[in-house]
Amino acid sequence: MNTNPRLKGQSALVTGANSGIGKAVAIAMGNEGANVVVNYVTHPETAQAVVDEIKSNGVNAIALAADVSKEDQVVAMFQAMYKEFGTIDILVNNAGLQKDSAFENMSLADWQLVIDVNLTGQFLCAREATREFLRRGVVPERSIAAGKIICMSSVHEVIPWGGHVNYATSKGGIMLLMKSMAQELAPKKIRVNSIGPGAIQTPINHTAWETPEALKSLLTLIPYNRIGQPEDIGKVAVWLASDESDYITGTTIFADGGMTLYPGFSTNG
Ligand code: BGC
Numbered sequence: 001m002n003t004n005p006r007l008k009g010q011s012a013l014v015t016g017a018n019s020g021i022g023k024a025v026a027i028a029m030g031n032e033g034a035n036v037v038v039n040y041v042t043h044p045e046t047a048q049a050v051v052d053e054i055k056s057n058g059v060n061a062i063a064l065a066a067d068v069s070k071e072d073q074v075v076a077m078f079q080a081m082y083k084e085f086g087t088i089d090i091l092v093n094n095a096g097l098q099k100d101s102a103f104e105n106m107s108l109a110d111w112q113l114v115i116d117v118n119l120t121g122q123f124l125c126a127r128e129a130t131r132e133f134l135r136r137g138v139v140p141e142r143s144i145a146a147g148k149i150i151c152m153s154s155v156h157e158v159i160p161w162g163g164h165v166n167y168a169t170s171k172g173g174i175m176l177l178m179k180s181m182a183q184e185l186a187p188k189k190i191r192v193n194s195i196g197p198g199a200i201q202t203p204i205n206h207t208a209w210e211t212p213e214a215l216k217s218l219l220t221l222i223p224y225n226r227i228g229q230p231e232d233i234g235k236v237a238v239w240l241a242s243d244e245s246d247y248i249t250g251t252t253i254f255a256d257g258g259m260t261l262y263p264g265f266s267t268n269g
Helices: 021-032 046-057 071-085 108-136 165-188 203-208 211-217 231-241 265-266
Strands: 011-014 037-039 061-065 090-093 147-152 190-197 251-256
Touching: 011 021, 011 046, 011 165, 021 037, 021 046, 021 090, 021 203, 021 231, 037 046, 037 071, 046 061, 046 211, 061 190, 071 108, 090 108, 090 231, 108 147, 108 165, 108 190, 147 165, 190 231, 231 251
Parallel strands: 011 037, 011 090, 037 061, 090 147, 147 190, 190 251
Antiparallel strands: none
8 A cells, every 4th residue: 555656647548558568567556546547459358457446556457459550540549537536637658569570571561550550550649648638728727737757668769679660760760759759739738758668577578588598698888787677668657657757858868777888799899
């Protein structure tokens, strides 16, 4: 039981919240007193399990299906959220995927899918949330800001990633989407930031950690010498959504055990 919840009475929408980082973020927000929308595309039972876990802490939660790359589905999801919770205070643009291949073999379909979900999906959800933040304005009892948007980026917004050109491109795009939104919306008291996770132990990168050899090789990229856990990101997201970070906008916080420190140069160069 959290006696001093930092997001008390606020309403949060977390996209792609039925697994991995999104699930941990949704649960962490619920633990801090937020009502949470658990967005998902497939496997409703996994979304319902997250909802049940959040509700066991005494806050409200609902699962809403929507493909974030489809405008009509995104609009319908936000309308359903407002019907249930009245409004939105926090958007976590988390949904994302990888479709990896050598560059010369990359199909247009795999390029397009990754850009659509990872980048256009963040635009569509952020636009809907912004419209509601602007309509409603600041509610001082809940937060100093009129709204908070957190974009799930990656270390690959700055680290180039061969074999994953579509994914790295989407994350590079998120960086300037986030910063440009932050610049435009700051005067309206809307804060926009990103989290740049490194290697977090989730299904998206299972090949990087599921054998001892793979994990050993991965750890050569992480000075802090451990793979990240989804909860590491949940904690950062809660802080970025709370008034504790009220003066922070337009920034990416890398939560990566030092992956962006170019560890190859510690004994070379
Ligand atoms: C990717 C993971 C990868 C990590 C570090 C993330 O953005 O989704 O697959 O392990 O970056 O390279």
